[in-house]
Amino acid sequence: MFSFDKYRFSSSTLFEIVGNYHLLVADDNPMIYHGTNKYGASILGVVIEDDDDANVLYYFHLLLTTKQLYEYLERRTTLYRILHDKQTTIAVVMKDYLEGILEISPISISDIPEDYLPFENSLCPRYTIQPSLSFAMSLHGNEADSHKVDTYEVNEVEKNFNEGLHSAMAPLKKMGVIYKLYQQPAMAGSFRTNFSIELNIESDNLFPINSGVVSEYVTKYLSFILRELPTAEEEELEQKYESHSAHVQEVKSLIANVYSAAESDRNYLPSDEVISQSIANTARIFESVSEAVRNSHSFSSLEIVSVPKENSENKIGLIDEEFHERLLASKMIYTLADFDMAISATVEPDDTEPKEYRIRVIQFNTETGNGRADLYFGDSEDAARIILHVRKFHGSLDHTQYTYSMDDKKVITVKGMLSRSSSTTTLTIDHESIL
Amino acid sequence: MDFSKIFEDDLPCDCLDKCFEDCSTVYMRKLNRDSVVLKDFESKWEKNQYRSEEERNAWEREIRAQGCKRICGAKGVSVSKLADPAHENIIMENIREAFTNTRRYRPNVAFFKFKQGDGLLLDKPSNAIKYHHDFYKSDTFDCTQLEIVKVIPL
Numbered sequence: 001m002f003s004f005d006k007y008r009f010s011s012s013t014l015f016e017i018v019g020n021y022h023l024l025v026a027d028d029n030p031m032i033y034h035g036t037n038k039y040g041a042s043i044l045g046v047v048i049e050d051d052d053d054a055n056v057l058y059y060f061h062l063l064l065t066t067k068q069l070y071e072y073l074e075r076r077t078t079l080y081r082i083l084h085d086k087q088t089t090i091a092v093v094m095k096d097y098l099e100g101i102l103e104i105s106p107i108s109i110s111d112i113p114e115d116y117l118p119f120e121n122s123l124c125p126r127y128t129i130q131p132s133l134s135f136a137m138s139l140h141g142n143e144a145d146s147h148k149v150d151t152y153e154v155n156e157v158e159k160n161f162n163e164g165l166h167s168a169m170a171p172l173k174k175m176g177v178i179y180k181l182y183q184q185p186a187m188a189g190s191f192r193t194n195f196s197i198e199l200n201i202e203s204d205n206l207f208p209i210n211s212g213v214v215s216e217y218v219t220k221y222l223s224f225i226l227r228e229l230p231t232a233e234e235e236e237l238e239q240k241y242e243s244h245s246a247h248v249q250e251v252k253s254l255i256a257n258v259y260s261a262a263e264s265d266r267n268y269l270p271s272d273e274v275i276s277q278s279i280a281n282t283a284r285i286f287e288s289v290s291e292a293v294r295n296s297h298s299f300s301s302l303e304i305v306s307v308p309k310e311n312s313e314n315k316i317g318l319i320d321e322e323f324h325e326r327l328l329a330s331k332m333i334y335t336l337a338d339f340d341m342a343i344s345a346t347v348e349p350d351d352t353e354p355k356e357y358r359i360r361v362i363q364f365n366t367e368t369g370n371g372r373a374d375l376y377f378g379d380s381e382d383a384a385r386i387i388l389h390v391r392k393f394h395g396s397l398d399h400t401q402y403t404y405s406m407d408d409k410k411v412i413t414v415k416g417m418l419s420r421s422s423s424t425t426t427l428t429i430d431h432e433s434i435l
Numbered sequence: 436m437d438f439s440k441i442f443e444d445d446l447p448c449d450c451l452d453k454c455f456e457d458c459s460t461v462y463m464r465k466l467n468r469d470s471v472v473l474k475d476f477e478s479k480w481e482k483n484q485y486r487s488e489e490e491r492n493a494w495e496r497e498i499r500a501q502g503c504k505r506i507c508g509a510k511g512v513s514v515s516k517l518a519d520p521a522h523e524n525i526i527m528e529n530i531r532e533a534f535t536n537t538r539r540y541r542p543n544v545a546f547f548k549f550k551q552g553d554g555l556l557l558d559k560p561s562n563a564i565k566y567h568h569d570f571y572k573s574d575t576f577d578c579t580q581l582e583i584v585k586v587i588p589l
Contacts, residue, residue, distance in 0.1 A: 025533045027465055028479070028513055032536060049539045050467055052474040055485040079536045097482035098494050118536045125532040 001049055001058055002113050012104040013038050015061045015091040017045065020313060024073075024127045029057055029097065032125065034069060034315075042069040046079060048092070048116060056094050056102060063089040066140060066303065070318040072124050074227050079122040083109055129223050129316060130308040131215035133199070137161050139191035141300030141320075149191055149298040157302055158183070158193055160289040165195055167282040168221045171255055171270050172214065191299070194307065210258070217254040219306050219316075224251065225282050226304060226317030230326040251275050290319045351417040357427060358413050361388065361405040366397040375418075375427060376411060384425070386418075392431040400431070436552055436573040440481075441510050448503035450510055451571060454555035461548055461584055462514040462556075462568070463526065465541035469586050475545075476570075476578045479509040511557065511569030517546070522566055529564075534589045546584040553581070 017035030025032040031047045041063055048058040064072075065087060071077040082088055090112075094103040137157070143149055165181055173179070178200040183193060197218065199211050252275050259269065270278075293302050301320035305313040317323075357375055362385070364371035369390035374383040390397060397403070405412045416429035441450055466475050483494050498505050517523050530544065549556075553576045557569045 027541070031533055031540065047537050047540045050541055052467055055482070096486055096490075098479065098486065098490075100486065100490060116539060119538060122535040123532070125529065125536065 001051060002111075002116055012091065012106070014041075014063065014089075015043065015093060015104050015106070016101065017043050017061075022312075022314060025125050030099065034073075037063070042066055044069060044072065044082075045093070046118070056096060059093045059095060061091045061093045061104070063091075066301070066318060067320065070315070073315060074317075075123045078120065079118040079124070080120045083112075083117065129219055129306060129314045130312075131212065131219045132306040132308040132314070133197040133211065133215045133218065134194065134307040135165065135196075135222070135316070136192050136194045136305050136307055136313065138193075138303045138305075139299040139301075140303060142296075142298055144191045144299035147191075150296070153292065153296045153298050154191070156292045157289055157296075160285060160292060161193075161302075161304075162195065164222075164225075164282060164285040164289065165197065165218075167278070167285050168218050168225075169197065170281070171251075171275060171278050172217070172258060174270065174274075175255075175259070177214070177258070213254075213257045217251075217258055220254055221251060221282070222304070222306075223316050225279065225286055226319070229279075229283065230323060251279065286319070290323050293319050293323075294321050350419050354415045354417050354430075356413055356415050357418070358411050359386075359388070359405070359427065360409065360411045361402045364388065364390075364397070364402050364406050366400075366403060369397055369431070371402070371406075373405075373427065375425075387426040389426055389428045390431050391428065397431065436554065437575075438554075438571060439574055441571055446499075446503075446506055448506050450503070450507035450557075451555055454557045454571060456549075456551070456554075457516075457556055458549050458551050458553075461517045461546050462570075463517060463523075463544055463546045464512075464514050465530065466543040466545050466586065467541055469543050469588065471545055471547070471578045471581060471583065471586075473578055476512050476572065476576070478512050478572075483509075507557075508559075508569065511559075511571050514556070514568050514570045515564060516556075516558075516566045516568050518566070526564075526566065531589060538589075542589050543586055544589065545586045548582040548584065550580060550582060 014037060016037060017033075018038050019036045019040075021033065021035040023030050023033045029047065029050070030045070033045045035043055035045075037043055042065070044062045044064055046060045046062070048060055050057055060083070062082060064082065068077075068082055068085065068087065072079065072082055083090065088109075089106070090109065091104050091106045093101060094105075095101055139149055139154065139157070162181065162183065169177070169179060169181075180198050180200070182196050182198060184196065185194075197214075199214060249272075252269065252272065255275070256269055289302065293299070301318055303318050304316045306316055307313050359373040359375050360383070362372045362374060369392050371388040371390075373386055373388040375386045376383045388402075390402060401412050401414070404410065414427075414429050416427045419426050419428065436456075438451065464475065483491050486494070498509055515522075515526050517526070527544070534540075534542070549570075552573055554573045555571050557571070559567055559569050561567050
């Protein structure tokens with residue numbers, strides 16, 4: 001092990017995990033885990049070395065912001081980058097094989113030899129979130145940290161979160177699964193609200209329900225909406241967008257498990273399109289949650305955890321202002337099925353001459369004129385995500401209606417031609433033709 | 436086979452119930468070195484012996500209080516079963532993903548077969564590791580006599 005003994009402590013409350021311990025990866029020993037110290041700050045623990053001559057294990061304990069921890073858990077950043085982040089405080093923790101802490105030594109990144117650092121591609125390994133029918137949401141930041149929040153604002157997110165859970169259960173409800181959603185009193189001293197789904201396992205259901213498979217379904221479904229879709233790469237999104245995508249099929253197989261566990265007639269299974277639509281509906285509801293977080297003055301983020309058993313929680317997602325942006329940047333909230341339904345009722349498939357459309361620009365490259373926008377149907381608030389192509393004749397497209405629409409999140413009216421291929425719809429506009 | 440170390444300490448548990456012997460399938464385990472040494476096959480129960488008497492007794496009391504599942508888990512050594520060659524890719528992919536974060540921790544993987552009389556295995560899948568087994572060493576187990584198929588660096 002490298003030399004790290006400038007400041008050795010037998011105990012340091014800053015780097016010791018005292019609560020919310022959650023093991024992500026292990027063999028005989030914990031390898032990657034997180035938890036909170038006595039001040040409630042997040043700690044990520046990662047094993048460095050097994051010194052079996054001295055019978056000790058060495059770990060990095062990183063003191064992180066909640067945002068940093070989620071960026072790592074959701075594979076948006078690497079351990080390598082977190083270690084080099086100036087916000088990160090690091091300690092080397094020496095433990096025995098039974099997890100007893102022997103020494104804690106705060107160190108700086110410059111004290112760590114290169115070959116003790118993780119690799120540059122050190123994304124958090126994929127891990128399983130334990131299935132549960134109990135969830136909790138906690139408010140963080142701003143006034144919430146001083147134990148007060150605006151009543152209207154908290155009601156708004158609770159209402160939306162409640163709706164999000166109902167929406168996740170909707171495909172099962174349609175098939176005859178009866179349940180009740182309970183909201184439990186917030187814990188004293190924190191802005192945390194607990195929700196639990198209670199299945200009516202007895203006579204009212206059309207078939208016997210196995211709560212294990214339902215919890216697996218609902219936990220994976222929420223995790224898919226909150227973790228995977230907003231962080232997906234563009235190419236993955238192209239696939240997830242489609243109703244026959246692997247993810248839609250995964251949700252379908254989870255629903256199928258509910259029926260097969262009950263030995264029910266699986267002819268009741270919803271179609272790919274219905275599942276795709278359900279994902280879009282739930283995503284829209286969580287978009288409303290993120291909108292409420294964004295507009296709130298009294299808190300800045302909302303954390304969602306599953307609670308598989310008492311005193312144990314699995315982090316599912318953190319909704320903050322950036323979540324909202326990521327959600328908008330992805331096409332997840334408007335599926336192809338949506339688009340097909342809406343557009344077939346409103347416009348011809350391909351325009352032969354420019355027509356007026358209401359759009360809100362989501363992404364825009366002022367040099368190329370390429371981007372993405374939400375296309376609104378007629379005067380309604382229903383929209384579909386489309387590709388935007390603005391043809392310009394000279395110069396850049398800085399300080400135009402497109403950048404105004406994107407920056408100020410405003411709907412603008414433009415004149416352009418809509419064309420569709422099998423998987424995308426493009427609106428082509430000749431610059432200068434804004435109304 | 437004798438298992439005096441498994442049954443010492445007046446344990447009220449039959450850890451070997453549902454266990455089986457398997458000398459034909461390849462198993463794997465991560466190693467510190469490029470060869471197998473005694474320490475690679477120490478159970479948590481044995482590793483507890485390196486601690487101070489006070490800590491040792493406190494840990495044992497805690498484990499005993501948690502019942503037979505926990506006690507037997509601490510007496511076994513984790514190995515992964517490679518019943519199908521396709522499993523190797525799945526297991527190695529998981530190991531390599533973690534290894535990008537923990538590059539100095541047990542950087543070798545041994546693939547091996549047990550010999551008759553080495554001990555018994557218990558199928559104990561976890562959420563994360565479907566092919567996980569607990570291995571209970573017999574009194575005559577000698578890790579240097581394992582049939583090593585290969586040891587690969589990560």
